[in-house]
Amino acid sequence: MIPLRKKALLLQLFAALLVLSGCGDEKILERLGFIHTAGYELVPAENSGEPDKLRVTIAVPKADPEGKIKRETMTAVVATSKEARIELSRQTELSLVSGQLRSTLFGAALARKGIGEHIDTFVRDPAISQRVKITVVNGNVQHLLNKRYAEHPRPGQYIDRMLDKEAEAMMIPNVTLYDFTRDYYDDGIDAVAPIIREKGKDITIDGIALFQGDRYVARIDPDDSLIFAILRQNFKRGEMSINLNSLGYGKEKLLFSSMVSSRKIKVNRGENGGLSVQIRMLVKGSVLEYVGDLKIGEEEDRHKLEKRIAEYLTSNAQKMIDAMQRHKADSIGIGKHVRNSMSYTEWKSTNWDELYPNIEVRCSTEVVIKNFGKFM
Amino acid sequence: MAKEKLYPFHVTILTYMTQTGVVMLSLPRILAENFGYNGWMALIGLSGIAALNIFIISLVYRLGKGKSIFQIMEMSLPKFVLYPLYSFIACIWAVTGCIVAKNYVSIFQMISFNTTHVMLLKIMVDILVYFLVIKGIYNISKALTSFYWVTSWMYLILFFYFKDFEWARMTPFFFSGETHFVEGSMSVFTSFIGYELSLLLFPYVEKGKKFMRAVQIGNLLTTLTYIIICFICFGFYSFEQLKLMVYPMLDLLSYIKLPFIERIDNLLFAFFLFTTVSTIAMYIWASQEIVKRMIPKAKVKVIVILIIMAVFFIAWIPDTIPEIGEWLQYLGYTDTVIAFGLPLMLIAILLVNKRARQ
Numbered sequence: 001m002i003p004l005r006k007k008a009l010l011l012q013l014f015a016a017l018l019v020l021s022g023c024g025d026e027k028i029l030e031r032l033g034f035i036h037t038a039g040y041e042l043v044p045a046e047n048s049g050e051p052d053k054l055r056v057t058i059a060v061p062k063a064d065p066e067g068k069i070k071r072e073t074m075t076a077v078v079a080t081s082k083e084a085r086i087e088l089s090r091q092t093e094l095s096l097v098s099g100q101l102r103s104t105l106f107g108a109a110l111a112r113k114g115i116g117e118h119i120d121t122f123v124r125d126p127a128i129s130q131r132v133k134i135t136v137v138n139g140n141v142q143h144l145l146n147k148r149y150a151e152h153p154r155p156g157q158y159i160d161r162m163l164d165k166e167a168e169a170m171m172i173p174n175v176t177l178y179d180f181t182r183d184y185y186d187d188g189i190d191a192v193a194p195i196i197r198e199k200g201k202d203i204t205i206d207g208i209a210l211f212q213g214d215r216y217v218a219r220i221d222p223d224d225s226l227i228f229a230i231l232r233q234n235f236k237r238g239e240m241s242i243n244l245n246s247l248g249y250g251k252e253k254l255l256f257s258s259m260v261s262s263r264k265i266k267v268n269r270g271e272n273g274g275l276s277v278q279i280r281m282l283v284k285g286s287v288l289e290y291v292g293d294l295k296i297g298e299e300e301d302r303h304k305l306e307k308r309i310a311e312y313l314t315s316n317a318q319k320m321i322d323a324m325q326r327h328k329a330d331s332i333g334i335g336k337h338v339r340n341s342m343s344y345t346e347w348k349s350t351n352w353d354e355l356y357p358n359i360e361v362r363c364s365t366e367v368v369i370k371n372f373g374k375f376m
Numbered sequence: 377m378a379k380e381k382l383y384p385f386h387v388t389i390l391t392y393m394t395q396t397g398v399v400m401l402s403l404p405r406i407l408a409e410n411f412g413y414n415g416w417m418a419l420i421g422l423s424g425i426a427a428l429n430i431f432i433i434s435l436v437y438r439l440g441k442g443k444s445i446f447q448i449m450e451m452s453l454p455k456f457v458l459y460p461l462y463s464f465i466a467c468i469w470a471v472t473g474c475i476v477a478k479n480y481v482s483i484f485q486m487i488s489f490n491t492t493h494v495m496l497l498k499i500m501v502d503i504l505v506y507f508l509v510i511k512g513i514y515n516i517s518k519a520l521t522s523f524y525w526v527t528s529w530m531y532l533i534l535f536f537y538f539k540d541f542e543w544a545r546m547t548p549f550f551f552s553g554e555t556h557f558v559e560g561s562m563s564v565f566t567s568f569i570g571y572e573l574s575l576l577l578f579p580y581v582e583k584g585k586k587f588m589r590a591v592q593i594g595n596l597l598t599t600l601t602y603i604i605i606c607f608i609c610f611g612f613y614s615f616e617q618l619k620l621m622v623y624p625m626l627d628l629l630s631y632i633k634l635p636f637i638e639r640i641d642n643l644l645f646a647f648f649l650f651t652t653v654s655t656i657a658m659y660i661w662a663s664q665e666i667v668k669r670m671i672p673k674a675k676v677k678v679i680v681i682l683i684i685m686a687v688f689f690i691a692w693i694p695d696t697i698p699e700i701g702e703w704l705q706y707l708g709y710t711d712t713v714i715a716f717g718l719p720l721m722l723i724a725i726l727l728v729n730k731r732a733r734q
Contacts, residue, residue: 099639100638100639123621123627126486126487126626126630127487129630129631129638129639130627130630130631131630131631131633131638178540178627178631179540181617182612182613182614182617183614184617185614185615185616185617185620186545186614186615186616186617187614187616188544333544336544336545337544339547340544340547340548343549344413344549344552344553345552347549
């Protein structure tokens with residue numbers, strides 16, 4: 001047996017070793033700059049013949065309690081995103097770390113060109129979380145991040161919280177690095193991302209960007225975003241205002257809220273082997289605001305209204321799918337269902353990107369008004 | 377001390393903790409790469425092979441009537457055959473232990489301590505292992521049981537992934553795509569390795585059928601854990617993505633977000649230290665048992681410290697993570713050969729002896 005004193009000494013030695021070995025990777029909180037938001041955009045080389053450059057802007061919240069400055073933004077114009085880190089770190093007294101990165105913004109022009117290489121860097125770096133948000137910015141990213149929004153928190157946090165909140169209400173899809181890479185590599189669905197832009201003294205949601213591979217190819221208007229949500233996934237919470245005017249029902253308007261939606265995609269085979277896809281949507285919700293000549297307290301009228309809402313949703317969904325097919329962006333994942341209706345060899349011999357724009361997709365909607373408030 | 381026995385429950389946990397380890401981090405990818413779509417199902421078959429192997433070991437236990445494997449071997453093999461064999465097995469087991477350790481610390485270095493020397497991290501793991509191994513198998517088993525309870529809550533993490541799990545992503549294809557069945561089976565099978573150390577437990581367990589059943593249950597527990605994790609990965613990630621992820625489980629961990637904290641993956645990864653230390657300790661202990669048999673007069677502490685020091689320097693050789701992976705692969709193959717070969721040889725010896733006596 002080792003005597004007790006010797007044992008204690010050994011233990012102390014071990015403890016010292018344990019503590020000291022951390023010194024090599026010492027990190028002092030006050031000296032770290034936690035990048036919260038990183039923005040990437042294209043700086044076109046105007047007629048100079050050189051290749052386009054990349055402008056990287058980062059927002060770093062300051063941890064210093066005495067300092068009046070609560071944030072710092074830095075910008076670097078570089079040839080590749082890998083250089084940006086070194087260039088940015090030259091501008092600050094803090095060591096920049098990306099462990100707390102929450103959101104990344106891509107300028108629309110860059111997104112059109114493709115963001116694959118950036119995504120690759122993000123997934124490779126073990127410091128970067130799978131929950132980092134991917135967002136497209138319509139407009140100048142640097143300006144968006146540099147600006148002071150008097151009535152809102154600092155831009156990074158402002159954007160992050162707004163995206164969270166809007167995603168919860170299904171107004172935009174919640175797109176994190178995980179979601180984006182998953183759909184990017186899946187052969188049966190294409191990735192999407194929310195779009196934001198500056199609007200006066202605020203930042204606002206500007207729709208949904210549809211990707212084909214890593215390129216941004218089409219946009220969905222914010223007014224249609226709930227229809228997109230219905231097509232893309234099942235959800236339990238949503239709200240949309242519907243203007244039945246477009247269907248020729250006079251001046252009828254309503255707010256359809258507390259929506260619960262589920263959709264089924266069915267793949268059918270024609271006699272000649274051709275594919276057709278049937279999307280069935282079931283939407284339940286309550287109508288708390290209605291302007292029009294129907295009496296929603298009466299059952300007959302309510303059923304009429306359900307039919308009209310269904311008609312509205314179907315026609316808009318159909319238009320949206322036609323547009324997606326035109327842009328070859330399978331953003332709602334029809335490919336997954338087609339793939340799952342086939343054998344492996346059949347799927348492998350199908351060129352889905354070529355087939356997708358040409359298949360017939362039909363939508364149908366069933367709407368149920370669960371309640372209409374506490375007044376007849 | 378002599379009265380103490382390993383209870384079946386402890387044997388189960390011992391088996392499970394020896395089998396599982398850092399391999400879990402990359403297992404879903406290896407399955408996707410080698411078995412194609414729905415590759416997780418291959419685990420069922422491979423677990424069956426492990427169960428068969430355990431059955432062979434149980435035959436040794438039954439035929440030998442609980443004699444230790446050393447007693448069985450020494451019944452008929454001359455020393456000049458035995459000692460090289462002993463040394464070989466002791467070496468392989470000790471090196472397996474230390475490369476497993478190196479693998480763990482290398483990943484740890486990549487995610488948390490980028491500039492700290494790997495071997496410094498490894499020394500710390502080795503010190504833990506040393507203190508564990510010198511206490512003997514009863515205390516190891518008790519420690520491993522508490523380690524098990526410390527890590528068992530991690531199953532709850534799996535609930536995080538239900539929301540983004542999608543059946544459509546699993547696809548109806550089975551084992552299609554680019555596949556390498558033979559190579560894949562061999563490398564995935566190494567993740568089941570560890571149960572063969574039950575060969576050395578014969579003298580320490582309660583006599584009876586329950587012992588081998590406990591090893592089988594331990595193997596089942598491992599299988600179940602692997603299947604759940606890999607199944608979730610196949611429905612949580614898209615197939616092509618899974619093939620590109622080096623450590624799908626690390627990414628799973630970084631996905632977790634609690635209302636008050638995000639990025640707890642480093643913390644969670646530290647919990648893998650428990651299962652890793654268990655694996656290392658068991659292999660070093662097994663190696664020590666053999667050396668002890670060869671040099672009965674040597675002190676356990678001296679043997680353990682010498683083994684750990686010797687393999688420490690061996691662990692210095694592979695430097696990069698791919699290199700370590702390659703070493704682990706070949707060690708795994710050799711361990712598999714030992715796991716099948718050793719009990720078969722023992723059965724042969726027992727049968728020959730039985731006939732000779734008749």
